[in-house]
Amino acid sequence: MNKPNPLKLWLDRLLVANVFLVILAAMWFLGAVALETRQVHGPLSLFQRLWEPLFTPAIGLLMAAALISAGWGWWQRRGPLLNRDSKN
Template sequence: MADAAPPLQRLKGAMDAILVADVFLVMAGAAWFGVAVLCHSQKIEAPLQLFQTLWEPLFTPAIGLLMAAALLSGLLGWWQRRGQKRAPGTGS
């Protein structure tokens, strides 16, 4: 019988899945916005109005989550590189 994954590994897997879905949501929102602007130029207002309605409750948090994940990833990468530089030395 295989051991269950450690809790932190399961959490990381779940966070990765959420971030992948978030990336696709942001990309779909960008494509939708592009189509809505094209429709607006043809005097079709419904797609842009719906996009504007969903901007604050859906797309703003999705973009914020994506930006926070990018910053956290960069910070963790910096922290790991910093730790690797200290490990071989005598602590300085």
């Protein structure tokens, strides 16, 4: 059995933590909007201050990881097709 690559293990953990951060941010936003309707301004104000430095990069990282994963999967599926075509 192969020993897992420490870089891949670290990257996987980072991406899992990032997914949970984005989910938590979405729940916080929904709660903050609900509280805003009741004239409680603090949670939405804090969310807005954290949007640029924390949540925007987290969402960008999540989207980039999804696109890279999809591209990598496509490339791996494409490989056997290219090998089969070159043998004929």
